Amino acid sequence: MSKTWDAIVIGGGAAGLFCAGVAGQLGKRVLVLDHAEVLGEKIRISGGGRCNFTNLHSSPANFLSLNQHFVKSALARYPSSEFIKLVSAYKIGYHEKHQGQLFCDDSAKQIIEMLFAECAKGKVNIRHPVTVQSIAQDGDQWTVHTNVGIEKTKSVVMATGGLPIPAIGATAYSLDIAKQFGLKVVDPRPALVPLSFTADNFGNLNELAGLSVPVRIASGSKGHRYGACRFNEDLLLTHKGLSGPAVLQASSYWEEGEPIHIDWLGAIERPGGFNCDELFNNEENRLKLTETILASVLPQRLAKAFADQKGLTGRKWAEVSKKDRQALKELITNWSVKPAGTLGWKKAEVMLGGVDTKELDGQTMMSRNHPGLFFIGECVDVTGHLGGHNFQWAWASGFACAQAL
Numbered sequence: 001m002s003k004t005w006d007a008i009v010i011g012g013g014a015a016g017l018f019c020a021g022v023a024g025q026l027g028k029r030v031l032v033l034d035h036a037e038v039l040g041e042k043i044r045i046s047g048g049g050r051c052n053f054t055n056l057h058s059s060p061a062n063f064l065s066l067n068q069h070f071v072k073s074a075l076a077r078y079p080s081s082e083f084i085k086l087v088s089a090y091k092i093g094y095h096e097k098h099q100g101q102l103f104c105d106d107s108a109k110q111i112i113e114m115l116f117a118e119c120a121k122g123k124v125n126i127r128h129p130v131t132v133q134s135i136a137q138d139g140d141q142w143t144v145h146t147n148v149g150i151e152k153t154k155s156v157v158m159a160t161g162g163l164p165i166p167a168i169g170a171t172a173y174s175l176d177i178a179k180q181f182g183l184k185v186v187d188p189r190p191a192l193v194p195l196s197f198t199a200d201n202f203g204n205l206n207e208l209a210g211l212s213v214p215v216r217i218a219s220g221s222k223g224h225r226y227g228a229c230r231f232n233e234d235l236l237l238t239h240k241g242l243s244g245p246a247v248l249q250a251s252s253y254w255e256e257g258e259p260i261h262i263d264w265l266g267a268i269e270r271p272g273g274f275n276c277d278e279l280f281n282n283e284e285n286r287l288k289l290t291e292t293i294l295a296s297v298l299p300q301r302l303a304k305a306f307a308d309q310k311g312l313t314g315r316k317w318a319e320v321s322k323k324d325r326q327a328l329k330e331l332i333t334n335w336s337v338k339p340a341g342t343l344g345w346k347k348a349e350v351m352l353g354g355v356d357t358k359e360l361d362g363q364t365m366m367s368r369n370h371p372g373l374f375f376i377g378e379c380v381d382v383t384g385h386l387g388g389h390n391f392q393w394a395w396a397s398g399f400a401c402a403q404a405l
């Protein structure tokens with residue numbers, strides 16, 4: 001039996017390492033336990049190896065949770081600007097890619113090294129691979145049994161992440177511990193995940209594999225668990241259907257059996273704005289071919305595919321009836337398709353659901369009924385949109401917890 005720790009953090013990923021580093025630097029004696037051979041694997045593979053480590057515009061509106069207000073306090077206390085300061089202090093080069101998304105110029109490994117350096121500054125003890133066998137409350141202390149011994153601590157921080165990518169060691173351990181202590185868990189579900197489609201969904205569009213088009217995509221509805229969404233993002237046509245950031249964003253709000261809606265003209269950016277009526281009602285287009293008019297705003301092959309679908313290819317606009325113009329407009333601006341399913345945990349980036357936020361104090365991430373038991377990062381029912389928001393939640397929830405240890 002060794003000394004009593006101030007905190008044992010279970011899970012040395014983004015949230016766990018960050019929390020441990022902050023707490024250690026506040027003078028707390030912190031032990032991190034992780035079952036993995038290599039730590040920070042999700043960070044290493046994130047953002048295509050460049051880690052989209054935060055988003056300039058991260059705000060509560062970028063998160064799904066049964067309680068939309070839960071993230072507010074933690075995000076306000078540790079906004080993206082604070083993490084950017086830390087990254088800058090370590091002289092890690094970064095750039096903005098798209099809609100406020102910040103990526104490392106070189107490698108995600110720099111973020112992992114920074115987290116280890118922060119832990120070293122706080123004299124954090126990191127042990128892995130270690131199997132945590134059980135966690136028990138013992139008066140105002142906690143006992144953690146592992147395959148290499150027993151540890152005592154004042155606080156336990158559960159930071160084992162979500163279920164995506166089981167091949168790199170994802171487990172439901174935080175959710176199991178929550179249930180062990182009687183905390184409610186919102187059913188986990190894959191999110192930011194590719195959707196699967198059946199070939200007959202697409203007509204002639206699956207001949208256009210490889211095409212990437214900015215669209216407005218909508219999914220979900222007010223009555224759904226996390227409501228509805230509308231994103232302007234890039235949509236990729238593939239041999240199997242649709243993919244790319246637009247579909248990943250929509251997947252978090254999608255419910256089985258429901259369609260998603262795509263406005264192929266909804267994300268067109270023009271000085272002074274773009275109104276699709278200008279396209280469909282413009283009499284200057286009278287002598288142009290239907291596919292030529294569409295190709296002024298859509299990739300040529302896509303324009304032709306839509307004209308083909310309505311039998312209007314080769315027809316001058318003046319010859320197209322009002323009814324047919326309306327049907328074409330409806331097809332292009334409210335294209336709806338029913339996904340068959342998701343590609344599941346193997347391909348998901350994050351988990352929807354997790355420890356119900358009603359069970360936690362939003363200022364500290366501590367269990368309301370079990371003082372000393374904390375949950376941070378992805379295991380909590382807080383899921384960010386694509387674009388660096390999930391790491392921002394890992395940092396912000398880790399920071400809030402560290403102040404309370």
Ligand code: FDA
Nearest residue numbers: 011013014015035046047052160161173377378388390391
């Ligand atoms: P994280 O998964 O980081 O860490 C959990 C830790 O717990 C791991 O070290 C694991 O080994 C350990 N663990 C698990 N079970 C355990 C057990 N039973 N006992 C002990 N230890 C255990 N987000 C973003 O904002 N920008 C991005 O660019 C990306 N890109 C991205 C790409 C891919 C392919 C994926 C899968 C995910 C992303 N994400 C992302 C999401 C992001 O990686 C994720 O939200 C955070 O890593 C969550 O941080 P956590 O610390 O909660 O879990």
